[in-house]
Amino acid sequence: MTAISLKNLDISYGPTKVVEAASFDVAEGESFALVGESGSGKSTILKAIAGLAPDWTGEITVLGQPRGHSVDHGFASRCQMVFQDPYGSLHPRKSVDRVLSEPLKIHGISNRDARVEDMLAAVGLDRRFRFRYPHQLSGGQRQRVAIARALMLEPKVMLLDEPTSALDVSVQAEILNLLKKLRREQGLTYLMVTHNLPVVSFMCDRMAVMHKGRIVEIAPASALHDGRFQDPYTQSLYAASGGNPDRKD
Amino acid sequence: MTTMTDWLLDDSPTSRVQASLGRGYRMIRLLMRNPLAVIGAVILLTLIFAAVFAPWIAPHSPLGQNLSQRLLPPSSTHWMGTDELGRDIFSRVIYGARITLMIVALVAVIAAPLGLLIGAVSGYFGGWTDKVLMGVTDVFLSMPKLILALAFVAALGPGIENAIIAIAITSWPAYARIARAETLTFRNAEFISAMRLLGASHARIITGHVLPLCTSSMIVRVTLDMAGIILTAAGLGFLGLGAQPPLPEWGAMISRGRAFILDQWWVATMPGFAIIVVSLGFCFLGDGLRDVLDPKQGGKS
Numbered sequence: 001m002t003a004i005s006l007k008n009l010d011i012s013y014g015p016t017k018v019v020e021a022a023s024f025d026v027a028e029g030e031s032f033a034l035v036g037e038s039g040s041g042k043s044t045i046l047k048a049i050a051g052l053a054p055d056w057t058g059e060i061t062v063l064g065q066p067r068g069h070s071v072d073h074g075f076a077s078r079c080q081m082v083f084q085d086p087y088g089s090l091h092p093r094k095s096v097d098r099v100l101s102e103p104l105k106i107h108g109i110s111n112r113d114a115r116v117e118d119m120l121a122a123v124g125l126d127r128r129f130r131f132r133y134p135h136q137l138s139g140g141q142r143q144r145v146a147i148a149r150a151l152m153l154e155p156k157v158m159l160l161d162e163p164t165s166a167l168d169v170s171v172q173a174e175i176l177n178l179l180k181k182l183r184r185e186q187g188l189t190y191l192m193v194t195h196n197l198p199v200v201s202f203m204c205d206r207m208a209v210m211h212k213g214r215i216v217e218i219a220p221a222s223a224l225h226d227g228r229f230q231d232p233y234t235q236s237l238y239a240a241s242g243g244n245p246d247r248k249d
Numbered sequence: 250m251t252t253m254t255d256w257l258l259d260d261s262p263t264s265r266v267q268a269s270l271g272r273g274y275r276m277i278r279l280l281m282r283n284p285l286a287v288i289g290a291v292i293l294l295t296l297i298f299a300a301v302f303a304p305w306i307a308p309h310s311p312l313g314q315n316l317s318q319r320l321l322p323p324s325s326t327h328w329m330g331t332d333e334l335g336r337d338i339f340s341r342v343i344y345g346a347r348i349t350l351m352i353v354a355l356v357a358v359i360a361a362p363l364g365l366l367i368g369a370v371s372g373y374f375g376g377w378t379d380k381v382l383m384g385v386t387d388v389f390l391s392m393p394k395l396i397l398a399l400a401f402v403a404a405l406g407p408g409i410e411n412a413i414i415a416i417a418i419t420s421w422p423a424y425a426r427i428a429r430a431e432t433l434t435f436r437n438a439e440f441i442s443a444m445r446l447l448g449a450s451h452a453r454i455i456t457g458h459v460l461p462l463c464t465s466s467m468i469v470r471v472t473l474d475m476a477g478i479i480l481t482a483a484g485l486g487f488l489g490l491g492a493q494p495p496l497p498e499w500g501a502m503i504s505r506g507r508a509f510i511l512d513q514w515w516v517a518t519m520p521g522f523a524i525i526v527v528s529l530g531f532c533f534l535g536d537g538l539r540d541v542l543d544p545k546q547g548g549k550s
Contacts, residue, residue, distance in 0.1 A: 051445075052445070052446070071446060072448070075448075076446060076447050080446060081443070083442070084439075085439060088439045089438075089439035089443055090440055091440045091458055092462070094461075095268055097268075102444070102447065102449070102457075103447040103448075106447055106448050106453065107448065129261065131261070131263065131268035132260070132261065132262075133268075133272075146443070149443065149447075150443075152447075
């Protein structure tokens with residue numbers, strides 16, 4: 001079964017068309033990357049799937065169910081999103097505990113204490129962080145909290161919007177390893193936006209390359225090792241990023 | 250005592266109660282570092298104390314007349330002198346604290362939540378909701394406060410309750426503006442989007458996530474506005490549209506004392522002095538609170 005399926009998706013912000021005719025399928029359990037330069041429309045696709053960019057035409061299907069144009073209650077427990085900036089995605093006046101309990105309260109799920117504790121353990125945060133406020137946490141810890149919040153409702157599909165680009169390099173590796181571990185343990189499907197090709201080769205099975213609002217190529221992540229790309233734009237992007245990301249030189 | 254402080258300042262609190270108490274304790278400590286804020290807090294505590302224990306503090310009845318002792322200057326029996334009906338001005342000022350406190354509290358309770366809610370709804374939804382609500386707000390803002398309050402009191406009839414309603418009606422638009430401006434700064438923030446994605450309703454987001462971020466600037470603004478509210482109430486009292494005789498309202502007392510201001514200066518001066526001190530107290534405290542609660546500094550403290 002496909003986890004996410006886009007058919008002929010056009011997205012606009014007001015009169016400007018940001019994404020044109022985007023189509024791809026992400027299989028269940030797959031990790032799929034959207035790659036491209038800034039402004040190529042990759043984050044916009046995530047927002048449309050999440051329901052935050054309601055002005056689109058085409059077809060979006062998530063786990064076999066067609067997606068409406070706005071945010072909806074039932075969708076929340078199937079698909080969640082992790083944002084780019086861990087400094088902007090946590091409420092500045094709410095403790096970690098409140099942030100993680102909130103989704104459970106919204107959906108009327110009981111046994112909140114135990115669930116919050118379990119989730120903190122799952123994302124590798126010590127119990128003593130539970131009642132801290134965001135300003136008492138580092139960037140990496142905040143992103144762990146944001147990931148934990150997204151996982152509280154046990155979704156099957158995760159939309160990751162450059163989850164590590166706001167973090168410094170050593171923390172990036174920790175978060176990527178965490179995401180990899182969580183996917184393995186919980187059988188998650190990832191749709192990940194990034195402009196960092198090494199991240200793609202580390203995390204993802206396939207990638208779609210976007211340029212000026214269009215998907216120019218869909219390639220397996222292994223193409224990053226041998227450079228077998230068809231499209232001239234992809235080739236230039238590959239060359240600009242220094243070729244094979246795993247090559248040591 | 251040290252263990253108590255350590256418990257409050259623990260970096261890794263173990264329960265919700267400890268976390269919020271710790272936050273409160275840190276704020277109070279910050280506030281205590283500001284001498285003016287402490288003076289303001291002391292003045293307000295004195296006001297509250299005077300209002301609560303008025304019957305025990307006041308040496309005489311605030312209403313009892315004694316025409317043989319009218320217009321006496323301040324002395325050891327009448328600390329602030331007596332007025333034209335022989336009433337002890339000190340006792341009246343003490344009892345007046347009750348009225349002032351009631352006006353201030355009721356206006357804050359009516360106007361602040363109303364303004365907060367209208368502003369937050371307006372800023373959160375934007376579009377037509379915003380235009381309509383802010384249009385109404387602008388209509389109220391465009392009229393001078395005292396004049397509008399005068400018009401309302403004239404329509405509703407003089408009296409302390411109507412004065413409170415009139416002042417509340419004239420002071421909410423400023424709060425709505427602040428709440429809206431505050432809401433606009435984070436309505437598109439990712440933590441709001443994240444809540445939408447988690448399936449939270451608009452009402453839940455506004456009450457649970459937007460309002461808490463507006464309240465700190467609102468508390469500061471309300472505290473600073475208290476001085477203005479007291480002055481407006483006193484102004485209405487002075488004009489005879491607020492508290493009615495024989496209620497010992499400070500503005501009304503000044504109004505009565507105006508007739509004797511040259512020969513018996515204390516009749517008008519003493520309640521005026523009380524108004525100034527209390528207004529200053531609110532201003533000092535408001536300034537101190539701004540330093541502590543300012544959202545722009547909240548993250549760093």
